[in-house]
Amino acid sequence: MTDQVTLYAFNCGWFQCNPGYFVEGDEGPSMRSPVPSYLITHPKGRALFDTGMGVRFRREMDNKLVEGELGLEWFEGMDIATRLxxxxVDPASIDWIVNSHLHIDHCGGNAHLPNATVIIQALEIEAARTSEQRYLYTPEDYDTGQPVKAIAGEHDLFGDGTVRIVPTYGHSPGHQSMIVKLAGGEVLLAGDCCYTERNLDVMVLPKATTDMELGMETYRRLDALRKSGTRILFGHDGKQWKQVTEGVPFVL
Known part of the structure; x- marks a missing residue:
């Protein structure tokens, strides 16, 4: 079955910040990092893990972020519908949207996928609905009319172990990641539970972590998985993204 599961990577925006935003104490020039979305195809259906940013973040090329400026960028054609x-791939053919969490840069493309069911941790739905941080949780991004399947903990998406949703709490109250079993091995789509490989190398959580204790527990689990051979695709790792080819089947 694993040889019938494919994984495609897309970038649906840019996130620019100083190195210290990811790893406190790090210094250097601004880092321009991807806002990824992933398509998983399976004989039983199609799923997207995260959907990037929405059109409301659009900038013209002559209005790009300058060095040292913290912010988000989205240019024409970076929406998940265009990428698909x-x-x-017809956006209307997507069966499932698995949002790692409901921050604005992870569910901004949900509206482009009218026939999908959103799968999200119940804890994350509650966090989004009760948060006063509307710059992070914006209803126009996550409340887009599709059916919602609220889960608690792990979930086997297709019932055969090839695509598993796993809780990775810490960054947000109900953050989740996805483990995809390909012919060459397992890939963990981290979302924001771990921004970059360097975070995991030095075991340093960013300040943008809701629960430091749970976040560190997640890091320890990721470290164990990495040591056992699981490939981790980190949430906003510009250095790693240079090794990723968009729009073609991902191969380990």
């Missing part, structure tokens, strides 16, 4: 159409 580029590989001849």
């Amino acid at each position: 159409k580029a590989i001849d």
Whole structure:
């Protein structure tokens, strides 16, 4: 079955920050990092893990972020619908949206996928609905009319162990990641539970962590998985992204 599961990576925006935003104490020039979305195809259906940013973040090319400026960028054609159409996948054919969490840069493309069911941790739905941080949790991004399947803990998406949703709490109250079993091994789509490989290397959580204790517990689990051979695709790792080819099946 694993040889029938494919994984595609897309960038649906840019996140620019100083190195210290990811790893406190790090210094250097601004880091321009991807806002990833991943398509998983399976004989039983199609799923997206995260959907990037929405059109409301659009900038013109002559209004790019300058060095040292913290912010988000989105240019014409970076929406998940355009990314999917580029590989001849109809956005209306997506069955499942698995949002790692409901921050604005992870569910901004949900509205482009009208026939999908959103799978999210119940803890995250509650956090989004009760948060006063509307710059992070914005209803126009996550409340887009699709059916919602609230889960608690792990969930086997297709019932055969090839695509598993796993809780990775810490960054947000109900953060979740996805483990995809490909022919060459397992890939963990981290979302924001771990921004970059360097975070895991030095075991340093960013300040943007809701629960430091749970976040460190998640890091220890990721470290064990990495040592056992699982490939981790980190949430906003510009250095790693240079090794990723968008729009083609991901191969280990």
